[in-house]
């Protein structure tokens with residue numbers, strides 16, 4: 001019998017830098033990613049945004065499944081999200097005519113199987129930014145955002161379920177990367193600018209000045 005061969009990841013970490021951006025619901029991941037895009041030229045991919053776009057895509061076979069999972073704060077099966085991320089990364093590089101790039105992967109991985117699969121199939125991660133924020137602060141932010149976001153999960157019932165998923169399923173991912181020495185933890189309770197200043201300071205230490 002032929003030996004089973006493991007396929008290489010789609011992207012070589014020598015060419016592609018992946019930074020996972022984690023934190024509880026409403027911790028400010030998207031807000032900080034936007035600042036890092038304009039300040040440091042990263043490409044930003046939010047797994048949640050990609051899933052919402054796929055949910056709305058006409059003809060998607062996953063539309064109903066994604067809708068239900070998001071409302072209940074559950075994690076959509078890994079293959080779906082990983083494929084969306086891999087395709088989006090490829091599209092960004094192709095459109096830029098480049099083989100190298102730096103990606104902020106926001107709100108992913110949220111479960112250990114996603115972390116292992118992404119690193120095997122797509123690209124090993126260099127760092128994990130962890131925006132640390134207590135639930136009462138995140139809840140206040142999400143309820144405020146819910147007044148205008150139109151998101152089906154920015155309501156008290158879904159928020160409670162999202163917090164439960166974060167604690168039970170996503171915190172172990174952060175603990176895993178902490179043991180790998182890859183986590184950069186940032187207090188996310190301050191103003192957006194203060195959180196960003198700290199993020200820049202800590203990223204400079206890990207990636208080099210000006211990164």
Ligand SMILES: Nc1ncnc2c1ncn2[C@@H]1O[C@H](COP(=O)(O)OP(=O)(O)OP(=O)(O)O)[C@@H](O)[C@H]1O
Nearest residue numbers: 024025026027028029030031141145190191192195
């Ligand atoms: N440091 C901050 N201080 C106060 N409000 C903030 C801060 N950062 C973000 N916000 C606000 O909190 C809300 C949630 O922020 P954001 O969308 O960036 O969080 P997120 O972590 O991406 O959330 P989700 O997990 O739901 O995608 C937004 O309305 C945003 O404007």
Ligand SMILES: O=c1ccn([C@@H]2O[C@H](COP(=O)(O)O)[C@@H](O)[C@H]2O)c(=O)[nH]1
Nearest residue numbers: 047048069070073074075076081107108
């Ligand atoms: O890898 C992922 C990322 C997200 N989801 C689902 O989407 C929602 C919203 O994610 P945000 O990061 O808050 O935009 C999340 O609660 C999950 O239901 C996912 O399944 N897998």
Ligand SMILES: [Mg+2]
Nearest residue numbers: 029030046048
């Ligand atoms: Mg977000």
